[in-house]
Amino acid sequence: MISALAMVSAMGCGTDGIKNTISGTIKGGEGKTIYLEHLLNNRPVKTDSASIGDDGKFLLTLNEPLELNYYVVSIDKEHFVLLITDSTETPEVEADFENMRFGAAISGSENSEKLASLYSGMEGFVTRIEDIMKKSKSPETSEAAMEQLKSDYTQVQKEKSDYCKTWLANNSTSPAALAALFELDIRTNLDEFKKVHNELQNSFGHSAYFKEVAKRIDEQERSNAQPREPVQNPDMPQQPSAMNDQVQKQMQQQQMQQQQKQQQQQQGGVQIGMKAPEIADKSPDGKMYKLSDQKGKVVLLDFWASWCGPCRKENPSVVAAYNKYKKEGFEVFSVSLDNNVDRWKQAIAQDGLIWPYHVSDLKQWSSVHSAAYGVRSIPSPFLIGKDGKVIANASTLRGPGLEAELEKIFGH
Numbered sequence: 001m002i003s004a005l006a007m008v009s010a011m012g013c014g015t016d017g018i019k020n021t022i023s024g025t026i027k028g029g030e031g032k033t034i035y036l037e038h039l040l041n042n043r044p045v046k047t048d049s050a051s052i053g054d055d056g057k058f059l060l061t062l063n064e065p066l067e068l069n070y071y072v073v074s075i076d077k078e079h080f081v082l083l084i085t086d087s088t089e090t091p092e093v094e095a096d097f098e099n100m101r102f103g104a105a106i107s108g109s110e111n112s113e114k115l116a117s118l119y120s121g122m123e124g125f126v127t128r129i130e131d132i133m134k135k136s137k138s139p140e141t142s143e144a145a146m147e148q149l150k151s152d153y154t155q156v157q158k159e160k161s162d163y164c165k166t167w168l169a170n171n172s173t174s175p176a177a178l179a180a181l182f183e184l185d186i187r188t189n190l191d192e193f194k195k196v197h198n199e200l201q202n203s204f205g206h207s208a209y210f211k212e213v214a215k216r217i218d219e220q221e222r223s224n225a226q227p228r229e230p231v232q233n234p235d236m237p238q239q240p241s242a243m244n245d246q247v248q249k250q251m252q253q254q255q256m257q258q259q260q261k262q263q264q265q266q267q268g269g270v271q272i273g274m275k276a277p278e279i280a281d282k283s284p285d286g287k288m289y290k291l292s293d294q295k296g297k298v299v300l301l302d303f304w305a306s307w308c309g310p311c312r313k314e315n316p317s318v319v320a321a322y323n324k325y326k327k328e329g330f331e332v333f334s335v336s337l338d339n340n341v342d343r344w345k346q347a348i349a350q351d352g353l354i355w356p357y358h359v360s361d362l363k364q365w366s367s368v369h370s371a372a373y374g375v376r377s378i379p380s381p382f383l384i385g386k387d388g389k390v391i392a393n394a395s396t397l398r399g400p401g402l403e404a405e406l407e408k409i410f411g412h
Contacts, residue, residue, distance in 0.1 A: 020062040021090050022073060022083070027056050028097030029075055034058050035310075037072040045365075045377070048309040064307055068111075068175070069207055075100070082119075084111035084175050102126070115176040118167055122183070125160040129153065161185070168192055173199045178209045186220050193217050270373045272393060276301065276384045277372045279335060281359035284345045289333070289357050295388050297331045298409055300402065303370055303380040305337040306347035311379040314398065315351040318381075321402050322355055328410050329386070335369050336360035337378060385409075 022036065029052045036048040052058045052075075060073070065087035073093060074080035081104045085091050091112055095104035102123035106112045132153050135141055141149070164180045171177055177196045186193050197213055204210050270277065279291040279301070291301065302318060304311035322332050332355045338344040339362050348358055361367050373382065383392040383405055392405050 020066055020087050022060040022062070022085075022093070023090070024058060024093030024095070025056045026052055026058065026075070026093070026095055026097055026100070029058075029079075030054050030056055032075050032097075034060065035072075035074050036060055036062065037074055038069065045308065046310055047307050049313065063309060063312075067206070068204065070175070070209060081106070082112075082115055082179075083109060084115055085109045111174050111176050114171055114174045115179060118164075118171075118176060118180055121163055121167065122160065125156055125163065128156045129160075132156065161189070165189070165192060168196065172196050175200060175204045175207065175209075178204075178207070178213060181213060186216050190217070190220055193220075270382065270390055270393075272390050275389050276382065279333070279359065279369050279372070281335075281361055281369065283356070283358050284341055284348070284360075289359050291333055291384075292388070294331050294333060294357070294384075296386050297329045298325075298386060298406070299384040300330070300332045300397075301373075301382040301384055302332060302334045303337065303373070303375050303378050304334060305364070305378060306340075306343045307338070308378050312347065312351060314379045315353060317399055317402055319352055319354070321406055324403070325406050325410055326355075330406065330410070331355065331357065333357040334359070335367075337364050337367055337370060338362060339364045 026032075026034065031054070032052050033049055034052055035046040037046050047064070048060050048062050050058050050060045066085060068086035069084070071083045071085060072080050073083060075097070079097055079100045081093050081095060081100050083091055083093075083106070089109045089112075091109035092107045093104055094106075102119050104116055106116045132149050136146060136149050161184055164183045168177055168180050171180070172195055177200065181189075181193055181196055184192060193213060194217060197210075197217055200210055201214075276291065280288065282288055291299070300318065300321070304315075306312075318332060322330065332353075334353060334355070334357060336344050336358065338347075338360055341360075341362060344358075344360060344362075347353075359369075361369065370380075373380070379398070380394050381397040381402070382390050382394075383397060383402075385391045396405060
């Protein structure tokens, strides 16, 4: 499965001065926030956001031009639309909130339209598979019924694979073909994988999806010379690899949550009550600042970036808190996950971030600072007490939550 949150990195190229837009209508999404997401170093990042109006309409005005790649327009993990676009297009999305994954109508983006057509044709297969999986998990399902479910599952999978191969025959030159490939078993469809690889290597070779396909082809060709492992024959039907297969998400949710907790512990995730790890780095003008130099003050350690739309929307709340409490021993220490010093400096000036403590190693998601704190999304603030220990984190510090926490400390 290609997760909806596994979007490829958008590094920001295109025509200077041009503002991309993504617009549309989400019926049933009135009042919600809609985001644009992609990957930076295999981490999902929300770079832009907008509110959906009372009429269901939205307009995302993008902070950076887009390269040709996969993107997600999402409301939450269950309600999203996948796009393939770049800075030359202005996609428009029309969808119902409850069926954004399969029922979206897309215009203004040729490859996105092809991707939508693929998913529209797959909806019936995914619905049938979801029904099979639901029945297979029921304790009331008999052994005979389970055997029938296995047979039904195999049949649906074959029909879905046949559909994808037919669709590929007419769309192998589109980046959307990569989505269809991930519905197929490479062991029996290596020719289809190689055909799409050859068609897209010049126009889409930069994509993480393309590189994953190339990796799979290489691994499969090397393994063909080895004895093939027997095909797994589990007690329950196996999940399909559908990009939008919600059943697979449900089956893996608990395991993923546990893995995330373990990874956070292994990679230095910082919890409330822990001493804040040291951060020492340079400001945009080359000055070295250390977090430990602020000991004795209440410090908001704020992980953000100039390209992060939600971060930029949080900045006015941070500025207001700084202005209100700075004379009482409150300080802000900002750590940017930028890689472009000029854009970083410009965002500081535009958002009025007047405190002096701005640092970055300019490595985006490869930053040693974000790794030390277990930061996996931004904005990610930590409130540090006068003793240097963390007293609150992003779960309570977003929006008005920051001032509420500071009111507890300073008494007003």
